[in-house]
Amino acid sequence: MWSILILVILSILSYLVTDELIPKLKDLFIKAGLYGVDLCKNNNKKIPEAIGVISGCVFLVTSFIFIPTVFGNDLIERELFPHNEFAELLAALLSICCMLLLGFADDVLDLKWRYKLLLPTVASLPLLVVYYVNFNSTTFVIPIPFRQWLGVSINIGFLYYVYMGMLAVFCTNAINILAGINGLEVGQAIVIAASIIIFDIIELRGDQFKAHTFSLHIMIPYLATTLALMKHNWYPSKVFVGDTFCYVSGMTFAVVGILSHFSKTVLLFFLPQIMNFIYSVPQLFHIIPCPRHCLPKYSAEMDLLQASRTVIAKKDLTFFRKIIVQVLTILRLIDKVEDKESITINNLTLINLVLIKLGPMSEDRLTVTLLALQCCCTLLAFLIRYPMASYFYET
Template structure:
C-alpha cells in the first residue's frame, strides 16, 4: 500500500473523531446549565468583580469540559487501531503507548488543576504540578523517539554545524514547555471569555497547522494531534458560550491547566513543540512584561485584575503601590526600562511613594486605550491573539525558508 492510499484509509478515524467532537459539543452545552448549581452548593463559586451585581457564579466549570473531553477520547481509543485488530495486522504498539501516555498526562493535569481550584495552591505548586504531569509524556518520547537533535539556523552553522544534539537539555525544554503552556494561559486571564477565547484561537491555529502538514512526510504525527485538538475545540467552544460576557460560569484553573497540557501533549508527541510555542506570542509577551511582579522584584498584589469603575461601567488599569526605595537593583532597572519604553503608567510623589499599573497585558491595553467595557477589552485581546497566530504562520513558513533548508 502506497503512502497516499494509507493516508486515505487512515482518514476514516478523523471523520469519526469529528462526529464524536460534534456530539461532545452537544453534550457539554447540555450539561453545563444543568450541573452548575451543584458547584454553588459545594461552595465552588465566585463573584464577578467587574460587574455591579454580586450573584454567585459557579467556579471551576473547566472540570466539566475536561471530563467530557476525556470521555470522548476514551471512547475513541480503539477507532484508529480497528483495522489492525480485525485484519490481524501488526499492531502499532508505539502509537498506542503514545496515545495512552498523552491521555494520562492530560488526565493528571485535569485532576491537579481541580485540586488547585479547591485548595487554592501556592504559585510554587503551580510550577511543580505540570512538571509531574508531563513525566509520562517525556518517558514515552524517550522510549519511542529519543530525538534530541535540532537543525541549526543558517547564520549560526559556521559555529555549531548543521545540527546540534541538545541531549538532556531537550527534555528540560519540553518539561518547561508543559509548565509554560499551563501557566501562561492562567496568567493572561481574569475577564469574561479571555481564557477560553485565547485557548480556542491557539487550538484552531494548531489544527490549521496540522491540516497543512498532513500532506508532508510526518502526516501520522499531525493526524495524532488532530485526534486530540478536535474534541478539545468542541468542548471549549461549548464552554465559551457560557463564559462570554456576561459570564454565567467561571472556568477556573482547571481549564487553564487542561488547555496548556493538551497543547504541550500534541506539540511534543506530534513533534512540533517549537511551532506550538509560536502560537503563544501574546502569552510570552505577557509573561515577559509580568516578570518584575512574578519574581517579586516589584510589589505584586494577590489579584492583578483590571479595576471596575461602577460609575461608568468600564474597566480601568489596576495599580500597585510601593516606595521607590524598597526596590532592589533589578527592580529599579526593570522599572527604568519600562518607563523609558513607555510601557507603564508611573506616578511618584515627593516622598518617593510610587503608584504603578499592574504588569499584565490586560492593564497595558487599558493604559493605552483608556477605560473600556469588558466585552470590548476581551475582543481586543482576542484580535491580538489572532494577529499573533497569523504572524506565527509567517514565521513558520516564509521566514523559516530563509534560516533553514526547507
Template sequence: MAVYYSRSAEVPIIMEALTNILDQPLIINAALSLAGFILAMVVLPRFYPLFIKAGLFGKDMSKRVPPGKEPVKVPEALGVIAGAIFLCIMFLFIPIPFWRSWVVDGKEEFPHHEFVEFVAALLSICCMIFLGFADDVLDLRWRHKLLLPTMATLPLLMVYLVNFGSTTIIVPKPLQPLLGPALNLGLLYFVYMGMLAVFCTNAINILAGINGIEAGQSFIIGLSIMAFNFYELTRKYPESHQFSLYFLMPYTAVCAAILYYNWYPSKLFVGDTFCYFSGMTFAVVGILGHFSKTMLLFFIPQVFNFIFSVPQLFHFVPCPRHRLPRYNSKTDKLSMSYTKFKMKDLNILGKTFFKLYWILGLIDVRQGVGEDREYVECSNFTILNLMLRIFGPLHEQTLTIILMVIQIIGSCVAFFIRYKLAGVFYDVVE
C-alpha cells in the same frame, strides 16, 4: 415476477460500509467532537447549582450591582466538566485508529508504540485536569503551580524517550559555521519539553481575569493549530499531525461550549482546571506531534505577557495577589490596576525593570503617593493593563474582543514565520 433478496447477501455490504467508516478516524473523531459540544452545551448549566452548593463559586466584581444587593454568585471551576467530557470522547475514540491493526493485521502488526503514545498523552492530560481541580479547591501557591505540570509531563517525556529518543535539532544557518548543521542537546532537550508544558499551562492562567479571556485565547490557539495540522496532512509526516487532530478536535469542541457560557456576561468561571487542561493538551500535541517549536509560535501574545509579567511574577517588583483591572461602576468600564511600593525597597533588578518599562511607556507611574509621599504607584505588568493604558478605560467585553483580535493577529504572524521566514534560517523547515 417476484424477486427475493437474501438477508445474508446484505451482510457483506453492511460490513463493507462499516469498514469504510472505521477507516476514516478523523471523520469519526469530528462526529464525536460534535456530540461532545452538544453534550457540554446541555450539561454545563445543570452543574451550576451543584458547584455553588459546594462553595465553588466566585463573584463577578466587574458588573454593576443594584443598591442593597450582593454580586451574583457565578459557579467556578467548570473547566473540570469540560475536561471530563473531553476524556469521555477520547476514551470512546481509543479503539478507532487501531481497529484494523488488531482485527485485520493481527497482534503481530499492532502499532504498540503509537498506542502507548496515545494512552500516555491521555494520562498526562488526565493528571493535569485532576491537579488543576485540586488547585481550584485548595488554592495552591505559585510554586506548586510550577511543580504540578512538571510532574504531569513525566509520562509524556518517558514515552518520547522510549519511542523516539531523538534530541537533535537543526541549527539555524547563521550559526552553522560555529555549531555545525545539527546539534544534539541531550538532556537539555527533555528539560525544554518539560518547561514547555509548564509554560503552556501557566501562560493561559496568567492572561486571565475578565469574561471570556481564558476560553477565548485557548479556542483561537486550538483552531490555529488545527489549521496548521490540516495543511501539514498533505506534506511530510502526516501521521504526527493526524495524531494532533485526534486531540485538538474534541478539545476545541468542548472549548467552544465553555466559551459560549464564559463570554460576557459570564454564566460560569472556567477556573485553573481549564487553564491546566488547555495548556497540557497543547503541550501533548506539540511534543508527540513533533512540532513543539512551531506550536510555541501560536503563543506569541502569551509569551509577551509572560515576559512583561516577569518582574512581578518573580517579585522583583511587588505583586498583588490579584492584578485584575479595576472596575468603575459609574462608567461601567475597566481601568488600570496599580501596585504601590517604595523605590528604596526595590533591588537592582526591580529598579532596572521599573525604569525600563517606564521609559518604554509600558506602565503608568504615579510618584509621591501616600501621606509621607515616599510611595510610588505603577500599573500592574499585564497585557490587560497595557491595553487599558493604550486605549483608555474600556468596557469588559471590548477589552476581551481586543485581546482576541491580538490573538488572531499573533496566529497570522505565526503562520508567516513558519512558512515564509523559516526558510531564511533553515534549509529544511520543521
C-alpha cells in the same frame, strides 16, 4: 481519513453534551462552595468556579470512545498492531487526565504558586517516558546563519527533556496568567487550538502525516468542548472556568507539540502569552510589589475597566527596582505617577497594558481586543513558520 470524519461527528456530540451539562451541574458547584464573585461587575452574584472540569471530562471521554475507531482494524491483525502509536495516545491522554485531576485539586485547595509549577512537571512524566522509548531524539537543527559556528545540528541530550518539561509548565501556566476577564482564557485557547488544527491540515500533505493526524485526533474534540464552554463563559459570564481548564488546555497543547514534533511552532502560537509572561516577570518574582489580584479595576460610575495599579514606597525602592521602573518608563510600557513618598504604576499584565494604551473600555470590548491580538499573532506565527522559515532552514 474516515476516522477524522467519525471524530468530527463525535466532537459535535461532545459539544452538545458539554453545552447541556454545564447549566445542569453548575448549581452543584455552588452548593459545594466552588463559586466566586465577578470582581469586574457591580454585583455580588455567586458564579460557579472550576467548570472547566466538565468540558475536560467530556473531552477525555470522547477521546477514550474514539480509541477503538483508530485502532479497531489493527486489533484484528495483532501482529501488525502499532504499539508505539497506541502508547503515544495513551500517554497523551494520561498526562491530560493527570492535569485535569491536579487542576481540580488546585481549584478546591487553592494551592500556592510553587505547586502550580510542580504539578505540570509531574503530569508530563508519562509523556516524557513514552517520548524516550519511542523517539529519544534530542537533536536540534541549527538555523543556517549560525551553522558556520555550531554545525548543521546539535545533540543536547538530557537538556531536551528539561526543555519539554519546561514547555509543559509554561503552556499550563501561560494561559492562567493572561486571564481574569470574561471569556479571555477560553477565547485564547480556542484561537490556539484552531491555529494548531489549521497547521495540521496544511502539513497533512507532508511526510509527517501520522504525527499531524495524531494531533488532529486530540485537538478536534478539545476544540469542540471548549467552544461549548465558551458559550457559558462569554460576557456576562455565567460560569468561571477555573485553573482546571487552564491546566488541561496547556497540557493538551504541550502534548501535541511534543509528540507531533512541532513544539517550536506551538510556542509561536503562544506569542501573546510569552509577551505577557516577560512583561509580568518583575511582579511574578515579586521584584515589584504584586497584589493578590492584578485584574483591571472596575469603575461603576463609567461601567468601564481601567488599569489596576500597584504602589512602590520610595523607601523600598532598591537599585534593582529603580532600574526596572526606569527601563519600563523609557520603553513606555507603564503609566507612572510619582509623588514625594511613593511611585504608582500599573500592574504588569498585558491586559493592563492594553488599557493604558487604548484607554478604559468595557469588559467585552477588552476581551475582543485581546483575542484580536491573539489572532494577529497567529497570522505572524504562520508568516514566520512558512515564508520566513526558508531563510533559516533548508526546505
